[in-house]
Amino acid sequence: MADAQQMIKGLVGGMFTHPVRVPILHTPDEYGMAYEEVTFPSLDGTPLEAWWIPAPGSDKLIVANHPLPMSRYGFPSHLEPWKSMVPGGNDFEVNFLPEYKALHDAGYNVLTYDARNHGQSGDANGGIFTWGQFESRDVAGSLQFVKSRPDLAAMKVGLLSRCMGGNATYVAMTRYPELFADVRCMVNPQPVSLRVMAGQALGAMGLADRIDAMDREFKLITSFTIDQVSPIEYAKNCQVPTFITQVRDDVLTRPEDVQAIFDAIPVDDKKLFWIEGSTRRWDGYTYFPEHPEQLLEWFDKHMG
Incomplete structure (x- = not known):
């Protein structure tokens, strides 16, 4: 019993609530894109570090964020110590730069930022990660930044909100709907509910019956229950055309959870899109960098 409790404490006190920062190993100029390092405040003042990648002559802008525990670059899970942090065979690099390159070459400006407590952005809230609750302020800050720059304010805006970034976007849509009035659409790879991901992790540890203990530990650290950070209720307030992608057999989640998030979105x-033939979550993050066709098709349809 004591060993099980320590395992739960380690799981919750580690990646589930305290993201490990990762280095930024690639920059846009490596892919032939001119860019500017910019910084802007989250809604609560937390400094966020970002890349502004202009596509001269274009009035179309994609604002991109990232999953836990990644950064605007991606995640170096081909290197230690990050390689050992991720289960399920996800021991290969996630690099978002080819995705930005595809968007840029198709005529899209790109603004991509590190969330609080990730990448090079500022510390906030004691360093804890809340599955979109506090991180929603970063989404709001990115949209406020767009409106604050005369060269960006009139652009058509689309969102590329990945995993945790997608969860945070749904929360922001609920709390700050006025900021999304001019957003044309969203692409949301791999949204997830913590109860489901925690259940999968506990099951792999032989502790499938200890979800209540995990929930208690999560609340002691964050003051939220695992169900309070679920994106499903927040997705009910999404009012923009939305494209969700997910590795169907991802060992870290279950298809019915992603289906429930999708079903909750009240737009026609x-x-x-289900990514088939893999159990690795990271394949959901490398899909568009390797196969950008559907990504571009969705944005072209709604922002053309």
């Missing part, structure tokens, strides 16, 4: 113009 939405799409769910």
Whole structure:
């Protein structure tokens, strides 16, 4: 019993609530893109570090964020110590730069930022990660930044909100709907509910019956229950055309959870694409960098 409790404490006190920062190993100039390092405040003042990648002559802008525990670059899970942190065979690099390159070459400006407590952005809230609750302020800050720059304010805006970034976007849509009035659409790879991911992790540890103990530990650290940070209720306030992608057999989640998030979105113009033939979550993050066709098709349809 004591060993099980220590395992739960380690799981919750580690990656589930305290993201490990990663180095930024690639920059846009390596892919032939001119860019500017910019910084802007989150809604609560936390400094966020970002890349502004302009596509001269274009009035279309994609604002991109990232999953836990990644950064605007991606995640160096081909290197230690990050390689050992991720289960399920996800021991290869996630690099978002080819995705930005595909968007840039298709005529899209890109603004991509590190969330609080990730990458090079500022510390906030004692360093804890809240599965979109506090991180929603970063989404709001990115949209406020767009409106604050005369060269960006009139652009058509689309969102590329990945995993945790997608969860945070749904929360922001609920709390700050006025900021999304001019957003044309969203692409949301791999949204997830913590109860489901925690259940999968506990099951792999032989502790499938200890979800209540995990929930208690999560609340002691964050003051939230695992169900309070679920994106499903927040997704009910998404009012933009949304394209969700997910590795169907991802060992870290279950298809019915992603289906429930998709079903909660109350718009008719939405799409769910299952990535087949893999159990690795990271394949959901490398899919568009390697196969950008559907990504570009969705943005072209709604921002053309």
